[in-house]
Amino acid sequence: MSPGIPVTKGGVVVKAALALWLFALSFPGLGAAALRVDQPVYDFGEVTAGYVIQHAFLLTNVGDEVLHFTRAPVASCGCSYASLPVDRLAPGESVELVVLLDTADFGGRGVAKWVYVYTDAPGSRRVKLTLRGYVKRALPWQGSASSLYWNWYLLVDLRLPEEYLAGHLLGAVNLPLPRLEEGLAGLSRESSIYLYDADGTSLSQAIGVCQGLGFSAVRGIMGGAAGWIDQVGDLFWIGKRPGQGPAVEGGAFLVQPQQLARRYTVVLDLRPQEGYAAGHLPGAIHVPPHELEEFAKCLPRPRGEAQLELWCLDEDEEASCRAAQLLRDMGFPDAKCLIGGLAQWRLLYGEGLFSETD
Secondary structure (H helix, E strand, O other): OOOOOEEEOOOHHHHHHHHHHHHHHHOOOOOOOOEEEEOOOOEEEEOOOOOEEEEEEEEEOOOOEEEEEEEEEEEEOEEEEOOOOOOOOOOOEEEEEEEEOOOOOOEEEEEEEEEEEEOOOOOEEEEEEEEEEEEEEOOOOEEEEHHHHOOOOOEOOOOOOOHHHEEEEOOOOOOOHHHHHHHHHOOOOOOOOOOOOOOOOHHHHHHHHHHHOOOHHHHHEEOOOHHHHHHOOOOEEOOOOOOOOOOOOOOOOOOOOOHHHHEEEEEEEEEHEEEHHHOOOOHHHHHHHHHHHOOOOOOOOOOOOOEEEEEOOOOHHHHHHHHHHHHHHHOOEEEEOOOOHHHHHHHHHOOOOOOOOE
């Protein structure tokens, strides 16, 4: 035996074992899975509150054994979320972990939000991925996609087409009772729906149809069009005023007309006609930007406790934010534009709620 090599009492060569251990540390894939993240910290810079951050973290198995994801990713505060399309990676394989962060609640401060990824790889049992940056406060006329999502509702006029064309509530779509089921078929079951007829006599039946389709947030306007005119007058009514008559007021799942008038929401879609026709929020009114000022002159002015919330939409917010400022200057203080445009909406909701209902 060479005199320069130390041994233990059991004859194990200590220096050789140490060399092998150091070699294994230098090549973590040797005999095991190993996770590598190219950019574990993503700095998104500065954005406006309400903007949705999207980033794809690239995860790679640089070991020589299969890597398993042992549980779903866990996001901080419920503010960011991720989808992982696979549950394992073969040696050399990669996958993108797409993370979204809605910044609506973080205006005026720096934020750092994280997602933990869990694997069975030695040394990578829990890997932290971070999104960080500064979120500036939104301007008064800017609103987030999540805010629009929770404020939006579909207003359905159940009367005959000729009655609807003569006059109807602003932003309502016409779906007579025989067509109601067909007209709502493609709509998200999470949608809020308000129904009205001529006098309230068919509301119970229509509400039952909607509930049978799986819509839980459905309400009728008490007394229908007659009830609206009786309690609110012609506020938010476009066209010929319906004839006066007794309104039926009984029944379940009904709301007083004044309740809806206190926060009456209308969506204005400013995109070119082809974009609007391809898909839009049901009830959204198509208004080309160059026609907005004339259109706004015909809008009803809120009075008393009534509030008219106007949402302006386009693809990237450029035209819609100018429109919201113009509407505010014209006396509509609750006009807003969708921050980041419809591209931001799609990040959170895909094409959800979009249809050609009207």
